[in-house]
Amino acid sequence: MYKEYTLTEKAYICLDCIEGISARRKHKIMALMSSAEAIFTEYKGKRAEIEAIAGAEAFTKLEAGLDMDLTERSVNELDKLGIIAVTYISDEYPDTMKEIEPPPLVLYCKGDVGLLKSKGIAIVGTRSCSRYGRDVTEKFATDLVKAGFTIISGMARGVDGIAHTTALNLSGKTIAVLASGVEHVYPPEHLDMYKKIEEMGLIVSEYKVGVPPNGYQFPERNRIISGLSQGVIVTEAGEKSGALITLNYANEQGKRVYVVPGNITSNLSKGCNKWLKECQGALVTDVNDILIDFEMPAVEQMGIEDIELDFTEEKIVLELTKCGELHFDEILALTGLDVPSLSALLTRMEICGLVKRLNGNIFTI
Amino acid sequence: MLAKVKSYSILGINGYGVEIEVDINSGLPSYDTVGLPDTAVKEGKERIRSAIKNSGLQFPVKKITINLAPADTKKEGPSFDLPIAVSILVASEQIKTKMYKDYIILGELSLDGSVKSVNGILPIVIDAYKKGHQKFILPKDNVNEASYIEGAEVYGVTDLAETVKFLNGEIELIPAERRVFKNGEAINKYGVDLADVKGQAAAKRAIEIAVAGGHNVMMIGPPGAGKSMLAKCVPTIMPDMTFDEALEVTKIHSVAGLIDQTQGIVINRPFRSPHHTATKIALAGGGISCKPGEISYAHNGVLFLDEMPEYSRESLEILRQPLEDGVINVARAIGTIEYPAKFMLVASMNPCPCGNYGSRKRICSCTPAQIHKYLSKLSGPMMDRIDIHIEVDNLDYAQLADKASGESSATVKKRIEKAREIQRERFKGTKTDTNAHMTSAQINKYCHLDEECDKLLRMAYEKLNLSARASTRILKVARTIADIEGSENIGVNHISEAIQYRSLDRKYNV
Numbered sequence: 001m002y003k004e005y006t007l008t009e010k011a012y013i014c015l016d017c018i019e020g021i022s023a024r025r026k027h028k029i030m031a032l033m034s035s036a037e038a039i040f041t042e043y044k045g046k047r048a049e050i051e052a053i054a055g056a057e058a059f060t061k062l063e064a065g066l067d068m069d070l071t072e073r074s075v076n077e078l079d080k081l082g083i084i085a086v087t088y089i090s091d092e093y094p095d096t097m098k099e100i101e102p103p104p105l106v107l108y109c110k111g112d113v114g115l116l117k118s119k120g121i122a123i124v125g126t127r128s129c130s131r132y133g134r135d136v137t138e139k140f141a142t143d144l145v146k147a148g149f150t151i152i153s154g155m156a157r158g159v160d161g162i163a164h165t166t167a168l169n170l171s172g173k174t175i176a177v178l179a180s181g182v183e184h185v186y187p188p189e190h191l192d193m194y195k196k197i198e199e200m201g202l203i204v205s206e207y208k209v210g211v212p213p214n215g216y217q218f219p220e221r222n223r224i225i226s227g228l229s230q231g232v233i234v235t236e237a238g239e240k241s242g243a244l245i246t247l248n249y250a251n252e253q254g255k256r257v258y259v260v261p262g263n264i265t266s267n268l269s270k271g272c273n274k275w276l277k278e279c280q281g282a283l284v285t286d287v288n289d290i291l292i293d294f295e296m297p298a299v300e301q302m303g304i305e306d307i308e309l310d311f312t313e314e315k316i317v318l319e320l321t322k323c324g325e326l327h328f329d330e331i332l333a334l335t336g337l338d339v340p341s342l343s344a345l346l347t348r349m350e351i352c353g354l355v356k357r358l359n360g361n362i363f364t365i
Numbered sequence: 366m367l368a369k370v371k372s373y374s375i376l377g378i379n380g381y382g383v384e385i386e387v388d389i390n391s392g393l394p395s396y397d398t399v400g401l402p403d404t405a406v407k408e409g410k411e412r413i414r415s416a417i418k419n420s421g422l423q424f425p426v427k428k429i430t431i432n433l434a435p436a437d438t439k440k441e442g443p444s445f446d447l448p449i450a451v452s453i454l455v456a457s458e459q460i461k462t463k464m465y466k467d468y469i470i471l472g473e474l475s476l477d478g479s480v481k482s483v484n485g486i487l488p489i490v491i492d493a494y495k496k497g498h499q500k501f502i503l504p505k506d507n508v509n510e511a512s513y514i515e516g517a518e519v520y521g522v523t524d525l526a527e528t529v530k531f532l533n534g535e536i537e538l539i540p541a542e543r544r545v546f547k548n549g550e551a552i553n554k555y556g557v558d559l560a561d562v563k564g565q566a567a568a569k570r571a572i573e574i575a576v577a578g579g580h581n582v583m584m585i586g587p588p589g590a591g592k593s594m595l596a597k598c599v600p601t602i603m604p605d606m607t608f609d610e611a612l613e614v615t616k617i618h619s620v621a622g623l624i625d626q627t628q629g630i631v632i633n634r635p636f637r638s639p640h641h642t643a644t645k646i647a648l649a650g651g652g653i654s655c656k657p658g659e660i661s662y663a664h665n666g667v668l669f670l671d672e673m674p675e676y677s678r679e680s681l682e683i684l685r686q687p688l689e690d691g692v693i694n695v696a697r698a699i700g701t702i703e704y705p706a707k708f709m710l711v712a713s714m715n716p717c718p719c720g721n722y723g724s725r726k727r728i729c730s731c732t733p734a735q736i737h738k739y740l741s742k743l744s745g746p747m748m749d750r751i752d753i754h755i756e757v758d759n760l761d762y763a764q765l766a767d768k769a770s771g772e773s774s775a776t777v778k779k780r781i782e783k784a785r786e787i788q789r790e791r792f793k794g795t796k797t798d799t800n801a802h803m804t805s806a807q808i809n810k811y812c813h814l815d816e817e818c819d820k821l822l823r824m825a826y827e828k829l830n831l832s833a834r835a836s837t838r839i840l841k842v843a844r845t846i847a848d849i850e851g852s853e854n855i856g857v858n859h860i861s862e863a864i865q866y867r868s869l870d871r872k873y874n875v
Contacts, residue, residue, distance in 0.1 A: 127733070128732060128733060157733050157734075158733070187734075189734075189737060327758060328566070328567040329564045329565065329566050329567070332566050332567075339566050339567055339569075339570040340570065340846070340850075340858065340862050341858070343567065343570070343861070343862040343865045344857070344858040344859075344861035344862045344865075345861075346865065347825070347861035347862065347864045347865055348821075348861055350828070350829060351821070351824050351825055351828045351829065353828070357868070358723060359585075359716055359722065359723025359724070359756065359758075359868075360586060360587070360590075360716075360723050360724060360756050360757070360758030361567055361568075361756040361757070361758060361868075362723075362758060
């Protein structure tokens, strides 16, 4: 048994399993009862009220679904799959989540449920990110992990995936909020990431086991991403990016929002830049802009000056700072080294983190 | 009357003896060929009849039966025309001496009686000579090819009349002079030189290493970056073939009729670039007569697969066994034939379907899923056989115009020959010939790393996200780099350089 559920929790799990009634109405039905566990017996006497809240069929649905045996079975099922159900009244259920509209009755979790109450920041953005988006996402994720934040995201392609991977590589904490049943890996190429998050972090979903990732669930899911976090950063987002939905939710929920500005000519940054025009306070350029809001000490931004360089290395780094990126042949002309020595040198600089190699034998800082 | 003439035919790339028996009887005039002849052999009837008549001889108007023994093997091609004509003339007593019995006779006849060249002469002469046959009557055009074999007495004939006169002792023919294979005879016939490639210093260096160690190469870059040009330069820097290597290549090319008859033997290393629509049979060999495929034509040379992910997965996977063993076994109804297929694989690909992923100038329009799909067309085991990844980008070289044009192929070739010499010495007495083909025991023995190198490699794994697969590849390539430098041990510089050539392992993780 991953968890012993109390009768109250079971009541919530049971209610959550009933289909055809919205979460908002289920909360209202629950409020009619003297206590949560009493729902199994009391609902019969409150037919009129229930039908007033949730329509004529609601009562029959409750009648069919509210059954102790059925509940036991679903609890066992969850247990077999290694899923922990954190209900609205469970201790692990974060208070911040109760403020979102509507709060999920149950959060299905895989991994370390303790992370639900940790201090988290969501990093979200476009699914097809540019090199800039990738770099910025990695940078913010790295700095935030180092500052002790949990990285929350949606395990989608692009920015989401990069944020998770960065956190995992640093052995940091990370939460993936899925738009499908918690056992469903989407996109499929993130299977490895899914397994690692399950092991080292937490996977959360409000959807029951077996629910596929239907399109309309993604925006719904975004309210949980913002709900779980203390702030949301968008690193790169086009005009119609789902990340902007998350940003809107965060704004409504009174969370802090941060937007990284992008190139004005880039389509992939249009969403970010548009948002910034309306809300200039959201602009962030490094992690200290975020840490100051949490009254945390600023971190030293590691500069290249801090590493001791020899003459050639310094020359390369200086030129790269000026030009942004250089082809291998250009560096060759710059330094006057022969090919083998330069290859060897660049590998070592890469290992030290001084330069980065891009596609096509191009180097950048 | 009965006559028997000796000839030879080809199965795979080996010759086997065929005895041609002709029996001429009185009866209704007819002409029958038995002994599993194919259409080309059967049609020979018309050529032979005209050739005999047009050479001023008599075609017997009798019942003619021709048997090609052994009778259970399929006989192919027009090379039996001349021996059949000779045996008819023997049987009709127009050739009077018994001299014909000493010769192996081959050749295709033209209607006017002239003798045309045929395919597969070199393997036939080699195998017939091994079986104790020393004298050959061959088409004049095939003489250069046959005369590389020491001890073989090769007589070239131009037409049927000349052959008949020779076999009747009326004229003397001089056996062809033996040609001697000179090492270094190969001249750069590829039309490209490494000096012509502007810039791309890193890619050129990578190719040098690849050739020095016999490593397979993958080039990645947008269209127009110069991948094909670089690939074409690969054979220009490969060491010259030895006589044995040249003979092996010539045998295969001879069967396919790819020989330049003025030279007679293949001296330049083959460079084969089959189109990506090539079927697996075109690549591996096969068909009814079990012909060699592109990978065998590339034996001892280069197989260039341009746009590798465009090839069908099926055709690519058949390369796996030959890349490992250097031979391919083709099994068909006529038997199982082993063709040599030891080639250096040079492949090229775009980084994504549109070709611009990661490019500085152009924007990629592919979705991550598309790129993923494109890259996954190359299977893991296939990529495991490619040691060196080269990335090329189209750079504006006008900016670098003042840079000297770099070394010529000949200069690089010299360095490579030296590195190959070291490897020959190292692997003496083993089956391995180059660093690329080292067994794991040999890697342990010859690629020992000191503490510093080991540390570097471990850090590279952590920081650069190298896959586990990369490890032995890096060791092998580092070994080759050390060999080029003439260094006995692998140093930090060698390892660090080798890491640069594993870019596919750590990137493209979109």
